[in-house]
Amino acid sequence: MRSFHFLAFIFISSTFIACNNSNKYQGDSILNYPDMQLIIKDYLLEYEKLPNTFLKLHIENGKKDSTYVNATQIDWKEINGLFEKANLYQKQLDKQYIITVISDTLNPIMTLLYTSINPKNEVQKLSINAENTDNKIKSIYWESRNDGFLTVKKKKVLYVVGQTLQIQEFSKKPFVSAKKKIIQYVFLNS
Helix, strand or coil: CHHHHHHHHHHHHHHHHHHHHHCCCCCCCHHHCCCHHHHHHHHCHHHHCCCCEEEEEEEECCEEEEEEEEHHHCCHHHHHHHHHHCCCCCHHHCCCEEEEEEECCCCCEEEEEEEECCCCCCEEEEEEEEECCCCCEEEEEEEEEEECCCCEEEEEEEEECCCEEEEEEEEECCCCCCEEEEEEEEECCC
């Protein structure tokens, strides 16, 4: 009887260990993930002050609107929040993204493509274009998805440093038609 309990204990323990290991991801190390807080500081913060001006384009349900706004009229807290949500440099995301590096042979540009191997991560794809010579970032793009019980929210964000920031939002709720909204800021002072 003791040997039966011992064998049952070994079987349950090995099953538990095997199940726990299946949740471990084998992606690249967090040391190679982008820190969006540093990117905000180095590439976006300078535009949050006057005298910077922007052309704001708003497209929703086929209706287009454009206005000129200055830096104080933009909700930078919301924009910085988008960047912070896309921050992959978090301990809990370690090894959950695969990094692909693509080098342009004609131009000194490289692309770092981060692809999530955990389907539950909000950010599924993130791409950074940077110069090969000094690693200066040219553009950042990411796609995020947040699925609720009966809802779907998707965002696509493109930031071309000092030129444009585009935010595309798609949402779908039951019994309501899908909504798509695009907000784009064109930087006029660069």
